[in-house]
Amino acid sequence: MRVLICPDKFAGTLSAPEVAAAVAAGWRETAPADRLDSRPLADGGPGFVEVLGTALPGRRVPVATVDPLGRPVPGEILLTDAAADGTPATAYLESAQACGLHLLTEAERDPRSTTSYGLGVLVVTAVEAGARRLVIGLGGSATNDAGAGLLTALGLVPVDGTGSPLPYGGAALAAVAGLTGAPRLRGVELVAATDVDSPLTGLHGASNVFGPQKGASRADILLLDDALERFAAVLERDLPGCPPGLAAVPGAGAAGGLGAAILALGGRCESGIGIVRRALDLDSALDAADLVISGEGSFDHQSLRGKVVAGVAAAARDRGVPCVVLAGRVSAGRREAAAAGVTEAYSLVDHFGGEEHGGLVRAMAEPAAGLRALAARLATQWSRSG
Template sequence: MRILICPDKFAGTLSAPEVAAAVADGWRDTAPDTEVVQRPLADGGPGFVEVLATALDGHRVPVDTVDPLGRKVAGEVLIRDDDGVPTGYLESAQACGLHLLAPDERDPRAATSYGLGVLMLTAVEAGARRLVIGLGGSAVNDGGAGMLTALGAVPLDSTGVALPYGGAALTAVAALDGAPRLRGVDLVAATDVDNPLLGLHGAANVYGPQKGASREDILLLDSALERFAGVLERDLPTCPAGLAGLPGAGAAGGLGAAILALGGRCESGIGLVTRLIGLDAALDATDLVITGEGSFDQQSLRGKVVAGVAGAARDRGVPCVVVAGRVSTGRREAAAAGVTEAHSLVEHYGGEDRDGVVQAMARPAEGLRAIAARLATQWRL
């Protein structure tokens, strides 16, 4: 029997490679003769670089950068040769991630994407001619203004003074000073978010609340991004017309818009990862797929990693099992998406009472190993 283990991260507890390793260990405890293939996944959000670095040749370049509040934080860039093109893989979450802030620190009015610009410059200095930037899980809503500042294009107010960091300051933006120091590199935003920059489906309205924005903040930030988009179209020769309405412009608090304005393009994050790690070939050669994520819920069925894996397994007639921290998706909906069965750490540790949830967060690897051992017994039969 051959099984393929290809989970996303369990946010706040385990990375995707750690999840895959725990499931593989549990399966082998019961069925050591099984051929087990691990292909941890990411969709552009936190863990994007780690997943690629685990699966691909290349070298990891450590980077000292800053978090959304300007504090020092460690990041890295993966540099590898892609068909003769030196390519740098990096992720916005390492510098702009919501997980870098305590709940009471979240404030998209002040949070900056400056640290992402530092990562990009490091990749360029390391010789990259293409940058693939994973977008997702951000704490910012500054439209990439901080990133552009780090690259050398500084937003100014009407008096010629550089703006403070954060999305709120963009209500006063009047111009960009300087040019981005990117040496003509090709830019790719890896994201599965297709939101525009503005409006009801835009960056501030859809993602602002989880970043700490009030209703008043959302209105302010949306207006600020509208003003900034106009400046980008006027002052950046590479910026396409109608920037604010382009699919993906609203990704990661408007970082998608900044990358598009620099002449970049958007690609599916999960599509890019699955192509690079050879997931299709692994799916073609397996008898059972195990995937998962921290919370298997309604959002999981709308273009996230689990939905993509389950759909691909269904198309091949291969059963797909989901393991998750918590499962709240109905069986009928899950089955329609290609999921054969789903198991949760919360249920493993006793259910939705406080102890079950606490244990699921405190002992995820142990729980995954036990669930996988049970699955091995069941599926071997």
């Protein structure tokens, strides 16, 4: 039997390659004769550069940058050369390396003051290295500044009515009156690889939907939403080529509004899982598979809106191939999951006895062991040799 294993990361516990390795090990315990093809995936969030680095010819360049509070943190960019088909020299970057929520403790989360400046450092490094095209993975951010920090690092500084530079963070944008300087981009092409189509502002915007998980109170959300609305108007007015109605453009709200900054600079949004899917030639692997196993830390309603599992399940469904999801926790409705192409879904929390019996604690503490056990059990149900 030909089994394709293509999970996302389990946020906070395992990287996508670690998840794939655990699933493969469990399956082999039951059905060692089966052919396993492991292709860890990412949708633009944490792990984007690592996953692409396993598939694309290029070099990974370490970069010293800063986290959402301005503290030193290591990052890297993946640089690939120009291709024979005309694809320009490309740099792949990951916003989570500099803006990631995982870089902060729970007590440090405050989207009023966190900054995307560190991503700007990565962008400048990629431009200086000679890349003509930048693909920036967006996701898992601790910021809500609509890319104001990113723009500052590029040389385009938000200022108040007196012409003074604003402090970092989304809250300061309530006083934004204009921009000074010019972005140091040398005409590079910008692509935002994102897993969400959220607008920048409004009920479904960056502040309302993702602000709470970044530490925002209800009062903070109202403040931030108004501040981002004001900043979007300034970007439209002062940046030639900025799309009209920026705040409502799908994808503008990705990663705390980083999507809006990239769009304002003349960039575009693309599906993160689509970019990874092409780079890893996932379609060929899907064509050859008898069963597909995907997964992520939390399989919920957001999973069905452009994330890894949704992309994999839809592609498997189109080929008539069953797709099983293994997750830390499963809360997506069965009917919705089935419509998206998911045949079955299993959770580590349930495997370890449910939340009422400590299942969540064990799922966080022993994810690899749990995945191995689930995969071994899955092989008894699905494998011809098992």
